[in-house]
Amino acid sequence: MSWFRALRQTARSGLVVQRKPLEPLIALRGAVGLAITIGVSLWALGPEAAASSAFGALQAAIATFQRSWRPRPELALASGTSLAVSTFLGYLTIPHLALFLALLAVWTFAAGLSWAAGPTTGLIASSNVAMMLVTVTLPTSVAQAAAHAVMMIAGGAVQAALIVLFPIRRWGPHRDALADALAAEADYARRLRHDPVAPFDPLPLMEARDAAAVTPRQARRRPAELHGTRGLAERIRPVLASLADPALGVPPEGRARDRVRELLAAAATVLDAAAHAVRHGTPVTLPAPATAALRTPDTGSILTGPPQRAATRLARLLADVVETAEAEPRRGGRASPAPEPAPHLPRPTLPRLVPVVLRSMRDELRLRHDSPITRHAVRVTAVATTGYLLGTALPLGHGYWAPLTAVMVMRPDFSQTYSRAVARLAGTVLGVAVATAIVQLTHPGVWLSAALAVVSAALLYLVMRMGQFAAQACIGAYVVFLLGMAGEQWTRTGPERVLLTLLGGLLAMLSYAVYPAWExxxxxxxxxxxxxxxxxxxxxxxxxxxxxxxxxxxxxxxxxxxxxxxxxxxxxxxxxxxxxxxxxxxxxxxxxxxxxxxxxxxxxxxxxxxxxxxxxxxxxxxxxxxxxxxxxxxxxxxxxxxxxxxxxxxxxxxxxxxxxxxxxxxxxxxxxxxxxxxxxxxxxxxxxxxxxxxxxxxxxxxxxxxxxxxxxxxx
CATH class of the missing domain: 1.20.58 (Methane Monooxygenase Hydroxylase; Chain G, domain 1)
Structure with missing residues (x-):
């Protein structure tokens, strides 16, 4: 593929607004946590501290939206705390350019390597570096920097507390992963009716297995229907394939093949019903025709050998799936904790995760230039430090926008880096333009600017899964309103942010062309x-x-x-x-x-x-x-x-x-x-x-x- 076609394709993918189901209650909860944090900080410490705490609360809520199976309160606390530490250390070194650049290089390199532990860890680490570039400019003394750091931790704690006090779809991601696996097997059974050697993508089963790994605390509270259903789904897949495959003795056409098709259709119906029950936490409702098809007594006279054994085993496994997927009645929609933890796949707690992450980073470093993660860490470090130097040298002010953009858009692979760069530039222009127009029309004060920032964040949480273009537009407006609350004029915030965002995006794209990690x-x-x-x-x-x-x-x-x-x-x-x-x-x-x-x-x-x-x-x-x-x-x-x-x-x-x-x-x-x-x-x-x-x-x-x-x- 030529460079022109590659750039055009990635640009299009970055500007796509995807159709995803909205989660307004979760977005509202994150916005309420942000509003509480900003309001208390504004009342107690002033606009600058409120802006710092708002960044901490915003990042803490964004962390809970990531594709992670860990408890959401832990993610919010970890995100707010890590941003607070980064901000405080950054403020101590920012008066000395060389020292701050050294800290920025170390922090950025570590954030780049953290992608070895997974996208959630990499995204949180990268976001902390990006937001640190903004928040270190807000305090005016060491005492204020410490107070700002405390408020960032408080912002993360507020978001964590709201998640605990107002749970929305408790175990929702885990339910969705298991339900998707069952639904994928139902689709597989239907396709086998027409294509006996149809392929099966095991990715839903892999996702379900990843979701089944829980921490000890999660294991004590996990709903009963999430315990054993995945293991049964794993055992059903080869049975479906062996029942349908013509190499096992059932001819492509005839009475036996018709019976196999009937069994596969019934299995698909049962698996879909189990998936619906798991997803919504309701009892399994089986259609009578599917139950009757599985219980037909003449199967033994129609099928013989391996197909007959597969049919018998399939009926038994489906009965077990229905039994384990049955959701017991709950009070208030909450899952009652199991009296004793069932056997589970272990997932380390956050403190125990630290050595795991460090080992992953060490392994990537050993590969050196052969590792895409190490190459990404080198690229993002070089771009962040270069962007900060260029932004500081340019007579635009607030030169941190260039490295901030680069850190946020750069990913270990080419397509995501380029598509995110295009999406961030286009979204930033749109968000800044809309926010600037609102500021021109309303001339908001401190409190109204804070309210507009909260509204922008609420829209961000709502559209976050719809693509980078929509999310970056909301972030652009959020930053304009938030810094306006802290005293920045829109005439300085808006235009310079667009220009420096363009500079950071160009540096990010150029770095991949100069030092690529092609797949x-x-x-x-x-x-x-x-x-x-x-x-x-x-x-x-x-x-x-x-x-x-x-x-x-x-x-x-x-x-x-x-x-x-x-x-x-x-x-x-x-x-x-x-x-x-x-x-x-x-x-x-x-x-x-x-x-x-x-x-x-x-x-x-x-x-x-x-x-x-x-x-x-x-x-x-x-x-x-x-x-x-x-x-x-x-x-x-x-x-x-x-x-x-x-x-x-x-x-x-x-x-x-x-x-x-x-x-x-x-x-x-x-x-x-x-x-x-x-x-x-x-x-x-x-x-x-x-x-x-x-x-x-x-x-x-x-x-x-x-x-x-x-x-x-x-x-």
Missing amino acids: TPRLRTRLAEWLAAQGGYAAAVLRHHADPANTSADDIREALLTARAARAAWHAAVARAESEPVRHRGLSRATADDAEEALTQMGRVAMLLEAHLPDHAAPPLPPAARLADALRKATAHGAKAVRDRRVPDWDTVRATLEDPSWTNPPPKPERPAVPDPTPTDPAGEALYVRQAAHLMLACLTELSDALDGNRKAVG
């Missing part, structure tokens, strides 16, 4: 990681077939999670690469699509193999162990070949499949049918595993063919 050249690395992870997952499933008595399903689960994470990283990399002005370096778009399809199908076959794991009492299958080792080593060597721009070969896997120790060697059609394995039929079990392995080998061969064709195309 396109790393596509081969992402593909190699996915290949190795997918091979590890398939090998774990095969090892369970090899020795059912001495293996644990936990190994398969861990391998599956690793494969999912690698798949998500690949998709994110491809999405970022599509908007980069970089020619492909050895991996064309067509090759990427073919390679993705091959690995997706390999994962599907491994999942079908997992859906029919033998019982612990089943006899071992030694050839499967050798096959698992061969597949794991071959995919590891294949991943290295992909990184080195070579075409991987699968001779070791092929040789293992041709080993005479396998009983009843099967034919090798392009799409072989998988026979019915039973615990009492070792030969049938061996035939089943071997045929599945042939399917996986075919997928790996398709991957090699795609890479070989790409190598010939690029010379």
